[in-house]
Amino acid sequence: MPTAALISVDDALTLSHTLTVPPKDNPAVPITPLEQWVEAYSDYLYRFAMSRLRNPEAAADCVQDTFLAGIKALDRFDGSRDIKFWLRGIMRNKIVDQIRKSVKENKVDIEAEDEALLESFWFKYSGIATTNPDPWQFNPRKYYDNSEFWVVFEKCIAQVKDPARQAFVLRVLEDQTTEEVCKVMDVTPNYLWVLLHRAREQLKVLLESNWTGKDAK
Numbered sequence: 001m002p003t004a005a006l007i008s009v010d011d012a013l014t015l016s017h018t019l020t021v022p023p024k025d026n027p028a029v030p031i032t033p034l035e036q037w038v039e040a041y042s043d044y045l046y047r048f049a050m051s052r053l054r055n056p057e058a059a060a061d062c063v064q065d066t067f068l069a070g071i072k073a074l075d076r077f078d079g080s081r082d083i084k085f086w087l088r089g090i091m092r093n094k095i096v097d098q099i100r101k102s103v104k105e106n107k108v109d110i111e112a113e114d115e116a117l118l119e120s121f122w123f124k125y126s127g128i129a130t131t132n133p134d135p136w137q138f139n140p141r142k143y144y145d146n147s148e149f150w151v152v153f154e155k156c157i158a159q160v161k162d163p164a165r166q167a168f169v170l171r172v173l174e175d176q177t178t179e180e181v182c183k184v185m186d187v188t189p190n191y192l193w194v195l196l197h198r199a200r201e202q203l204k205v206l207l208e209s210n211w212t213g214k215d216a217k
Contacts, residue, residue, distance in 0.1 A: 051154045052095045052169050066091040099166050100184045156206035160199050168199035
């Protein structure tokens with residue numbers, strides 16, 4: 001991914017000269033200046049953003065916003081963890097912002113098929129379904145250290161249709177609460193449940209076809 005699209009060279013150089021601040025716990029090790037952040041972490045952060053957003057322009061914006069937010073929060077970085085993962089933590093908030101922006105630009109409407117699904121389940125007033133589809137026991141988190149699985153998983157989740165994919169990303173991958181996801185996507189808890197059901201059904205089929213472990217069943 002071209003780094004020039006993320007932040008201008010002049011801005012990077014100007015800011016970087018003022019950002020060589022040592023971590024509080026290790027004064028001997030300087031924090032990476034901005035141009036080195038761009039060089040070292042742009043590709044990693046871009047791939048992470050793409051795995052969540054599936055939109056090159058939005059992912060590039062997310063990386064730039066992450067770098068700029070990282071600069072503003074630099075005085076709070078204590079050096080206790082790798083700066084790459086510190087930046088990724090910042091990026092998670094930017095991903096939520098990008099999804100919120102996308103939802104506003106592409107209003108989530110309940111399709112006729114989803115209305116039928118809603119009507120097929122009885123919901124309590126609290127928004128919890130009294131009747132549920134067969135549970136899917138597959139948990140992608142147990143493959144956390146399996147890089148081969150995540151390559152397949154990212155390709156599969158990219159094929160799940162929005163807004164179901166967005167709901168799954170926020171609720172499952174980004175571990176947002178139901179209330180938080182409903183607020184970001186401007187949907188009711190009932191319809192969020194439908195979107196998550198749709199995402200899991202699509203993802204189940206894709207993983208069963210593409211993951212050699214075949215334990216997505």
